[in-house]
Amino acid sequence: MKLAALALAGSLALAACASDETGSGGSGSGASGGSEDGPKIGLAYDTGGRGDKSFNDSAYAGVEAAIEADGGSVQELSPNSDASNRADLLTQLADQGFNPIIAVGFAYGDVIGEVAQQYPDVSFAIVDSTGVDVADNVTGLLFAANEGSFLGGVAAATKSETGHIGFVGGVETPLIQSFEAGYVAGARAVNPDIIIDRQYISPAGDFSGFNDPARGQVVAQGMFDAGADIVYAAAGGSGIGVFQAAAASNGRAIGVDSDQYETVGDPALQPVIMTSVLKRVDNAVEAYIGQFVDGTVEGGSDEVYDLASEGVGLSYSGGFIDDIQSTIDDYTQQIVDGEITVPETPTD
Incomplete structure (x- = not known):
């Protein structure tokens, strides 16, 4: 390839x-x-x-x-x-x-x-x-969405104040599971004891999970109510619902694919988008x-x-993770150098 x-x-x-x-x-x-x-x-x-x-x-x-x-x-x-x-x-x-x-x-x-x-x-x-x-x-x-998501997990675990984070996937497919796998691996690299809630909006074959903000909000709200303070939305258009749940819960969210701090469209939601896992x-x-x-x-x-070609990464819009950029850079280099191999499938 x-x-x-x-x-x-x-x-x-x-x-x-x-x-x-x-x-x-x-x-x-x-x-x-x-x-x-x-x-x-x-x-x-x-x-x-x-x-x-x-x-x-x-x-x-x-x-x-x-x-x-x-x-x-x-x-x-x-x-x-x-x-x-x-x-x-x-x-x-x-x-x-x-x-x-x-x-x-x-x-x-x-x-x-x-x-x-x-x-x-x-x-x-x-x-x-x-x-x-x-x-x-x-x-x-x-x-290499798993590599970008690993950095998202690093950011979430480093910034979490509760030691409890979440992942909302749009559709339970191998592709979105690679986002989950990387996110979990990155969070556990920072904090092996972190609690990570994981749930998909729709099962494999049902693509509605990528375009159901209302359901995304319900799923994410359950995670915030259970104690998560940061939730990653790998869910396409449903991610808006995750951001809305974060805003209602005084929590934070991680966007996906594009810099969603810049593209979300609703200024009221910008403050909750801590970063986005960029897939260029x-x-x-x-x-x-x-x-x-x-x-x-x-x-x-x-x-x-992949990370080596800068085809995936994290956004820094809003300045919410500027203070941990050196940590992000360190893990990035370890992945590029082959010192860390990021899984593509969830381990549990």
């Missing part, structure tokens, strides 16, 4: 408004500007679509940056309410001449290979799923489109973004 080296430069400023057009089957669509010159980019969102202030918005920010750099235009599509039309979205974009096409989220992994094989002249990328042995024209954009989907998407423009895309392969 190729190791993609990207700079983690500057704060992430993301568009936070939802698509304002709705197509048949509940699919949001609409060209989002750009120019006639450059690539015609197809962007198929994960559950919740643009406006989740997290994962999907980060992908869109990467497309925006690529269009600013190289021109082009983008067509956006979102899954219907039960996310059963993912293959149809990719097919629609390919039929309409969009190239490259970027599928946001591992849930497209079950369908992208079959679609891509029907359109061998189109370049496809998928976020959070592999392109290896899928199709010769599919590139996987993968992230924006950088990965921008880099992939740049490779497409340059003619250097290698299908049937993966690009891997």
